[in-house]
Amino acid sequence: MKALIELKEVCKYYHMGDTTVIAAxxxxxxxxxxxxxxxxxxxxxxxxxxMNIIGCLDVPSEGVYLLDGRxxxxxxxxxxxxxxxxxxxxxxxxxxxxxxxxxxxxVEVPMMYAGVGRGERRERALAALNHVGLEEKxxxxxxxxSGGQQQRAAIARALVGNPAVIxxxxxxxxxxSKTGREVIGILQQLHAAGNTVVLITHDNSIAVQTQRIIxxxxxxxxxxxxxxxxxxxxxxxxxxxxxxITA
Amino acid sequence: MSIVESLLLALKNIISSKTRTLLTMxxxxxxxxxxxxxxxxxxxxxxYISDSFSSMGTNTLTVMVMxxxxxxxxxxxxxxxxxxxxxxxxxxxxxxxxxxxSVKIGTETTSTSASGVSEDYxxxxxxxxxxxxxxxxxxxxxxxRVCVVGAYVDLAYYGGNAVGQTLRVxxxxxxxxxxxxxxxxxxxxxxxxxxxxLPYSTASRLSGTITSYTVTVKNEDDVTxxxxxxxxxxxxxxxxxxxxxxxxMSEMLDTMTGMINILVVVxxxxxxxxxxxxGIGIMNIMLVSVTERTREIGVRKSLGAKxxxxxxxxxxxxxxxxxxxxxxxxxxxxxxxxAASSLITAxxxxxxTVAPSTGAVLLAFGISAGIGILFGYLPAKKAALLNPIDxxxxx
Numbered sequence: 001m002k003a004l005i006e007l008k009e010v011c012k013y014y015h016m017g018d019t020t021v022i023a024a025x026x027x028x029x030x031x032x033x034x035x036x037x038x039x040x041x042x043x044x045x046x047x048x049x050x051m052n053i054i055g056c057l058d059v060p061s062e063g064v065y066l067l068d069g070r071x072x073x074x075x076x077x078x079x080x081x082x083x084x085x086x087x088x089x090x091x092x093x094x095x096x097x098x099x100x101x102x103x104x105x106x107v108e109v110p111m112m113y114a115g116v117g118r119g120e121r122r123e124r125a126l127a128a129l130n131h132v133g134l135e136e137k138x139x140x141x142x143x144x145x146s147g148g149q150q151q152r153a154a155i156a157r158a159l160v161g162n163p164a165v166i167x168x169x170x171x172x173x174x175x176x177s178k179t180g181r182e183v184i185g186i187l188q189q190l191h192a193a194g195n196t197v198v199l200i201t202h203d204n205s206i207a208v209q210t211q212r213i214i215x216x217x218x219x220x221x222x223x224x225x226x227x228x229x230x231x232x233x234x235x236x237x238x239x240x241x242x243x244x245i246t247a
Numbered sequence: 248m249s250i251v252e253s254l255l256l257a258l259k260n261i262i263s264s265k266t267r268t269l270l271t272m273x274x275x276x277x278x279x280x281x282x283x284x285x286x287x288x289x290x291x292x293x294x295y296i297s298d299s300f301s302s303m304g305t306n307t308l309t310v311m312v313m314x315x316x317x318x319x320x321x322x323x324x325x326x327x328x329x330x331x332x333x334x335x336x337x338x339x340x341x342x343x344x345x346x347x348x349s350v351k352i353g354t355e356t357t358s359t360s361a362s363g364v365s366e367d368y369x370x371x372x373x374x375x376x377x378x379x380x381x382x383x384x385x386x387x388x389x390x391x392r393v394c395v396v397g398a399y400v401d402l403a404y405y406g407g408n409a410v411g412q413t414l415r416v417x418x419x420x421x422x423x424x425x426x427x428x429x430x431x432x433x434x435x436x437x438x439x440x441x442x443x444x445l446p447y448s449t450a451s452r453l454s455g456t457i458t459s460y461t462v463t464v465k466n467e468d469d470v471t472x473x474x475x476x477x478x479x480x481x482x483x484x485x486x487x488x489x490x491x492x493x494x495x496m497s498e499m500l501d502t503m504t505g506m507i508n509i510l511v512v513v514x515x516x517x518x519x520x521x522x523x524x525x526g527i528g529i530m531n532i533m534l535v536s537v538t539e540r541t542r543e544i545g546v547r548k549s550l551g552a553k554x555x556x557x558x559x560x561x562x563x564x565x566x567x568x569x570x571x572x573x574x575x576x577x578x579x580x581x582x583x584x585x586a587a588s589s590l591i592t593a594x595x596x597x598x599x600t601v602a603p604s605t606g607a608v609l610l611a612f613g614i615s616a617g618i619g620i621l622f623g624y625l626p627a628k629k630a631a632l633l634n635p636i637d638x639x640x641x642x
Binding site: 052055057058077078081082084085086090092096098100101109110112113114157 | 252259260263542543545546547548549550551552553554555556635636639
């Protein structure tokens with residue numbers, strides 16, 4: 001079976017003055033269609049870099065990233081934009097809905113760039129909003145909604161183009177625990193419906209609600225396996241030594 | 248993403264920040280309005296001058312002859328012969344004799360100007376006789392003591408019954424044979440209608456000297472050719488070009504119009520500076536807007552917006568802002584032109600209409616939209632080149 005996402009020895013370097021920061025150090029893993037994966041790591045672990053590369057917002061310095069069999073590393077900016085539009089659905093921590101547009105218009109944005117016609121766009125946007133229980137509120141501006149509702153609208157926007165991968169970057173980070181659980185619930189439903197969902201988080205309690213955890217530590221893959229294994233939620237030694245966190 | 252989509256998006260953004268948009272457009276509004284008013288004023292001035300000149304006759308040539316110095320003296324008959332010789336170009340002719348003596352009506356000495364002319368003078372001027380008759384060839388040949396007066400003289404001194412009355416010019420009594428139809432809107436002393444004409448033959452007896460000849464051309468389009476034909480004949484007569492000069496009203500009109508056009512171009516150039524300043528204002532605000540909307544740009548890019556779509560969005564927004572400013576400027580320009588017209592009419596008593604031309608309006612609109620595109624380009628380029636990762640995390 002061909003992997004939907006395949007990272008082969010991916011490295012990412014950033015140059016800051018004289019020093020070179022290694023943000024990703026030979027990361028390799030595969031994610032298959034229909035999986036629900038959490039990429040977990042503390043800040044500086046390289047999970048943001050990983051998410052940027054998977055999300056085609058950035059290209060690897062070294063190594064190969066194949067998305068649906070296509071070599072993303074060789075693409076120019078316009079091709080990357082096309083790939084993002086076609087294959088990826090983003091969910092952000094800060095929702096990132098456009099404040100001047102109403103919900104339906106927000107959901108329509110990716111389809112607008114895909115060149116979908118006006119009528120079909122509105123139809124599909126309303127269907128996607130219906131999917132997250134916000135069809136009634138399609139005329140509302142984002143600031144008229146609660147955080148949870150905004151995140152649901154953002155999920156509708158991520159869904160609407162039928163992407164191959166839904167990429168959620170700390171989707172519960174700005175929400176209280178109850179609405180956070182609702183959002184995770186929606187992601188679980190999407191997974192159950194056959195979608196591939198990749199969730200990036202620092203929060204183990206969120207990560208364990210997925211099927212599989214890829215833990216990143218210092219730019220390397222520290223763990224890659226089922227989320228219910230005990231090693232999946234290992235707390236980094238340094239933090240444990242200070243006694244700051246109790247598992 | 249189509250241009251229409253970008254246009255709708257731009258309008259949405261413009262509507263959502265009205266005050267800012269209005270302030271941004273101000274430079275363009277003022278610039279466009281200024282250009283329209285100046286061009287309108289230029290048109291009005293040109294029209295006014297050309298009206299004034301055509302009342303003097305753009306189909307006429309004026310021949311001035313040096314009174315002394317030439318070996319031959321040009322007589323009235325010589326001039327008539329020359330006109331006859333060039334009959335394919337030249338039509339009517341009238342000597343103009345100035346009288347030094349003043350016009351006395353009853354006991355009153357008036358400021359009325361008196362000139363000795365031929366029987367064709369009224370036809371040359373395009374004046375119609377309202378009462379009585381005009382001058383006739385027999386008046387010239389017999390040196391009749393008659394004259395024709397303007398409407399002002401008729402009304403002011405004779406209460407409209409001038410025909411048959413007498414007046415004195417240079418000590419000689421003349422009978423008023425006719426009154427010319429009123430030419431100007433207002434009768435006033437020293438105005439267009441305050442004149443007196445008498446046969447040039449009579450005038451020469453009253454110590455009047457012929458100072459110039461007015462000759463009309465057959466075809467107004469051939470003024471230049473007619474003028475050179477006349478000049479050639481005069482040169483042949485004098486065998487020198489030092490003793491005469493021929494001026495044409497239409498050439499003077501052309502000169503004046505040319506000067507006005509240069510003036511208008513200079514003024515429009517100055518007004519155009521305001522357009523450039525307005526364009527810089529738009530660029531400035533668009534740059535601020537790009538910074539403010541960095542996150543939006545990041546989101547749009549992450550959702551699949553290509554660089555050219557972002558570019559298109561910002562350029563169109565700048566162009567729409569600028570073009571909208573242009574439209575407001577055009578409206579303002581028209582309003583102010585109308586106001587200026589009535590003000591000039593009221594203050595200067597001159598029929599000068601500030602008439603903006605359609606060409607100027609279209610040009611102003613085109614330039615303002617063009618400025619938007621030009622000055623929107625840099626901010627749009629900046630927006631398009633933003634790195635989506637940085638843009639997404641911008642606060």
